[in-house]
Amino acid sequence: MLDKGARCTSCPLADRVVSAILEGPRGPLICSSLVCAIAGRTPSSGPGSPPAVQGGCGVHVHCNRLPSRSRLRARPPLPSSAHPATCLRGYSLLSVFCSRAALPVYQSLRNHKHSLLKQNVKVQGNIGTSCTSCEIFEIQYTELFITDEDQNEAPNQHEYFTLANRRARIYEHNKHKKIKLTDLISPNNPECREPRKVLITGIAGIGKSFAVRRMMHEWAMGMAFKNVSCAMNFALRELNLIEGPVSFLDLVTRNHIHLQGVLEELCKDPTDLLVILDGLDEFKHPINKGKKVDTITERVPIQDLVYSLINGTLLSRAFVVVTSRPHTTTSLVMFDRKVVILGFDEKHVNNFCLRFFRNSELSEKVYQYIMQNDNLSGLSFIPLYCFIICTALKGFFSNISEPCSTGKPPQTMTEVYSCYLCTTMHHRTNKETSKTNNTEQESIVLCTEATLAEMKGILCQLGKLAYYSLLNNKILFYGEDLKRFGFDPSQLPDSFMNRIFVHVEGKGPTEMFSFFHMTIQEYFAALHCVICMSPDPKELIQCLDLWCFGNHPQEPVQSQLLSSSMKIITAKQWENLEIFSRFFMGILSNRIEGKLKGLVDCMSADILGPLAKWFKGKIKYAVNRRLLNLLHCLRELQRNTVVEEVAPDIDEVNLFKVILNPADCATLCYVLQHSTTRLKILNLGYTNIGMQGLRRLQPLLHRCQTLQ
Numbered sequence: 001m002l003d004k005g006a007r008c009t010s011c012p013l014a015d016r017v018v019s020a021i022l023e024g025p026r027g028p029l030i031c032s033s034l035v036c037a038i039a040g041r042t043p044s045s046g047p048g049s050p051p052a053v054q055g056g057c058g059v060h061v062h063c064n065r066l067p068s069r070s071r072l073r074a075r076p077p078l079p080s081s082a083h084p085a086t087c088l089r090g091y092s093l094l095s096v097f098c099s100r101a102a103l104p105v106y107q108s109l110r111n112h113k114h115s116l117l118k119q120n121v122k123v124q125g126n127i128g129t130s131c132t133s134c135e136i137f138e139i140q141y142t143e144l145f146i147t148d149e150d151q152n153e154a155p156n157q158h159e160y161f162t163l164a165n166r167r168a169r170i171y172e173h174n175k176h177k178k179i180k181l182t183d184l185i186s187p188n189n190p191e192c193r194e195p196r197k198v199l200i201t202g203i204a205g206i207g208k209s210f211a212v213r214r215m216m217h218e219w220a221m222g223m224a225f226k227n228v229s230c231a232m233n234f235a236l237r238e239l240n241l242i243e244g245p246v247s248f249l250d251l252v253t254r255n256h257i258h259l260q261g262v263l264e265e266l267c268k269d270p271t272d273l274l275v276i277l278d279g280l281d282e283f284k285h286p287i288n289k290g291k292k293v294d295t296i297t298e299r300v301p302i303q304d305l306v307y308s309l310i311n312g313t314l315l316s317r318a319f320v321v322v323t324s325r326p327h328t329t330t331s332l333v334m335f336d337r338k339v340v341i342l343g344f345d346e347k348h349v350n351n352f353c354l355r356f357f358r359n360s361e362l363s364e365k366v367y368q369y370i371m372q373n374d375n376l377s378g379l380s381f382i383p384l385y386c387f388i389i390c391t392a393l394k395g396f397f398s399n400i401s402e403p404c405s406t407g408k409p410p411q412t413m414t415e416v417y418s419c420y421l422c423t424t425m426h427h428r429t430n431k432e433t434s435k436t437n438n439t440e441q442e443s444i445v446l447c448t449e450a451t452l453a454e455m456k457g458i459l460c461q462l463g464k465l466a467y468y469s470l471l472n473n474k475i476l477f478y479g480e481d482l483k484r485f486g487f488d489p490s491q492l493p494d495s496f497m498n499r500i501f502v503h504v505e506g507k508g509p510t511e512m513f514s515f516f517h518m519t520i521q522e523y524f525a526a527l528h529c530v531i532c533m534s535p536d537p538k539e540l541i542q543c544l545d546l547w548c549f550g551n552h553p554q555e556p557v558q559s560q561l562l563s564s565s566m567k568i569i570t571a572k573q574w575e576n577l578e579i580f581s582r583f584f585m586g587i588l589s590n591r592i593e594g595k596l597k598g599l600v601d602c603m604s605a606d607i608l609g610p611l612a613k614w615f616k617g618k619i620k621y622a623v624n625r626r627l628l629n630l631l632h633c634l635r636e637l638q639r640n641t642v643v644e645e646v647a648p649d650i651d652e653v654n655l656f657k658v659i660l661n662p663a664d665c666a667t668l669c670y671v672l673q674h675s676t677t678r679l680k681i682l683n684l685g686y687t688n689i690g691m692q693g694l695r696r697l698q699p700l701l702h703r704c705q706t707l708q
Contacts, residue, residue, distance in 0.1 A: 232276070470577075
């Protein structure tokens with residue numbers, strides 16, 4: 001690497017160019033023949049002598065003229081402690097010879113990198129307190145495993161519970177296929193070709209978008225992806241907003257303004273371009289077929305542009321990385337490499353707790369509680385869940401010297417999210433008071449009636465927005481959408497929703513909104529339905545049939561909630577409402593217990609009778625995912641009278657080919673322990689429950705006539 005004393009002996013203009021380049025954080029090496037080419041001058045060296053750039057240490061760097069390139073390519077970084085002479089000797093042959101376009105290309109790439117670095121200064125939680133903020137948290141959990149599995153052949157199930165036990169199998173059997181994120185587009189060995197099309201899969205909250213940010217950040221820093229001269233990323237959910245025809249040139253100009261004017265030069269030879277498409281599952285257009293585009297200036301519908309990038313007709317020699325949740329409908333044949341993100345293991349969870357609480361004693365208490373609870377430990381491998389769990393548990397364990405007086409810590413998923421909701425609302429409503437009094441906020445884990453009453457307007461509006469958006473698969477909202485659901489975007493509760501700026505055609509950069517995470521949206525959607533539910537058992541039963549099975553009632557009751565839902569929900573949509581239905585049961589139980597006072601009146605426990613009858617009629621004949629979802633609903637409901645009535649009617653449990661995790665096994669055990677009836681069949685074939693799952697089910701195995 002040239003030191004600051006490097007001089008070009010060919011011409012003053014070239015000397016100034018060298019100085020300008022050296023101001024960059026990792027400026028490429030450059031020789032006098034290169035800068036003279038930029039300046040339109042001929043080197044002053046004698047005939048046949050290679051031109052030279054002289055460093056401050058007196059060592060000359062020579063360059064052979066290679067085939068013309070239109071841009072500067074990054075070179076491997078050198079040790080910061082290396083002597084300038086050592087650095088210069090190691091780079092006596094430059095791998096690049098640039099034309100007159102080199103300087104503007106270099107300046108554009110430098111500005112592009114600086115812009116990316118500013119975007120990734122820190123990763124911060126939504127709650128701005130010292131204990132609940134993950135500020136400047138280095139995410140080192142991102143582990144990628146190469147997989148040849150066709151995930152489209154997996155049984156339909158909610159993505160959270162598909163991966164939970166699969167990750168354990170991958171850890172055990174496929175250690176040799178583990179790769180680093182920085183090696184994503186590198187060949188497995190020198191004899192292999194570089195993978196040009198790569199698919200990264202992972203469930204929501206596992207870190208796909210963060211992996212994209214990390215890739216862009218490390219490339220901009222010059223720490224990784226050194227075979228890439230220019231990297232650019234696109235969020236596909238933002239591309240949904242593009243309505244008219246658009247070219248790839250237009251797309252890059254909108255999203256990466258610093259590349260405007262040099263993109264055509266960069267795309268002349270795209271072998272070292274990296275294009276990242278983040279969130280294929282969020283793209284509303286089908287891309288299994290479309291018009292094949294082969295030029296960056298051709299304007300076509302956005303789905304054709306994405307289709308051509310993935311299929312390789314556009315920028316065929318470029319690196320293209322796509323992220324998606326599992327079970328994408330896109331053919332996997334086109335990808336040279338498929339990897340899965342596994343998230344946290346126990347060591348990562350422990351480390352996360354320590355960083356989150358910044359107190360070893362407190363973090364150890366929380367970590368041990370998570371590991372001892374099957375439900376929580378089964379979800380903690382998801383980084384987002386880990387954050388929410390830690391936020392929810394803080395109030396129960398923060399008073400180390402004295403027992404917590406707010407009740408027992410949460411055990412179910414609904415309880416965790418309810419505690420998280422209450423904690424964040426408490427911080428929101430008391431933020432200004434804490435600033436004025438300069439006192440530490442007290443821990444709170446239960447929402448008081450006064451708190452709920454104060455937040456009722458916003459919670460109801462958020463719930464309605466969440467529910468109808470969930471049914472319509474909508475995750476990005478304009479300010480007009482928020483106003484239509486009754487609240488002011490300027491009063492947006494940033495603990496639950498994010499503000500983002502998206503380039504919208506005809507509007508330029510536009511402020512849009514989204515829920516903090518999909519599960520937050522599902523929780524608020526369930527809260528809305530519980531608030532709107534009347535005491536009429538018929539309405540409850542017909543809504544459950546619609547949500548859990550996709551069955552439309554033949555004689556629907558008079559209900560605004562039911563009638564509006566029937567217009568949207570299709571027969572297959574129940575598969576995407578599993579988490580929602582579990583949240584609904586847990587929040588319904590809260591309403592019966594009076595924990596939603598301030599939001600809605602209590603509901604009589606008399607409704608539990610018809611509810612138990614509904615469970616008995618459905619669970620007796622349900623199999624596979626539907627059966628497992630009903631069991632989880634019973635677990636979230638946490639009403640012993642209902643479980644004790646339903647469990648004896650379960651004489652067959654068929655979970656064939658349903659991937660079970662420890663939380664599933666704990667749920668199965670929870671329900672069946674309320675019955676002494678012998679099971680005719682317990683079919684656990686191809687469930688991959690492992691020894692941990694079998695140990696969890698051990699008390700039930702002696703009651704099975706047939707175990708498969």
